Amino acid sequence: MITAAQLRAARALLGLDQRQLAEAAQLSLPTIQRMEASEGVVRGTVDSLMKLVGALEAAGVELIAENAPSTGGGRGVRLKTPGEPKGPPSDDTTKEAG
Numbered sequence: 001m002i003t004a005a006q007l008r009a010a011r012a013l014l015g016l017d018q019r020q021l022a023e024a025a026q027l028s029l030p031t032i033q034r035m036e037a038s039e040g041v042v043r044g045t046v047d048s049l050m051k052l053v054g055a056l057e058a059a060g061v062e063l064i065a066e067n068a069p070s071t072g073g074g075r076g077v078r079l080k081t082p083g084e085p086k087g088p089p090s091d092d093t094t095k096e097a098g
Contacts, residue, residue: 002042002049004039011036018032018033025056035052
């Protein structure tokens with residue numbers, strides 16, 4: 001399953017606009033717009049989802065499920081779990097002991 005947030009992030013990483021992704025996935029622009037505007041898991045026909053995921057993977061994106069290890073060897077971006085701190089580390093964690 002792919003979430004709308006994953007879809008938007010994948011498209012941004014590839015530097016594609018919605019029209020370019022629609023062409024690559026052989027889907028209509030309104031379909032891509034609807035998928036990106038959804039909340040949570042993207043909904044669509046099995047055929048549309050397979051085309052979308054196939055186009056993203058062919059372009060070099062690895063979709064990583066929550067808590068799943070990454071099998072790719074390239075650089076990547078992954079969201080931290082909701083409980084982890086956001087932003088730069090505080091001063092007390094970056095100072096050397098001594």
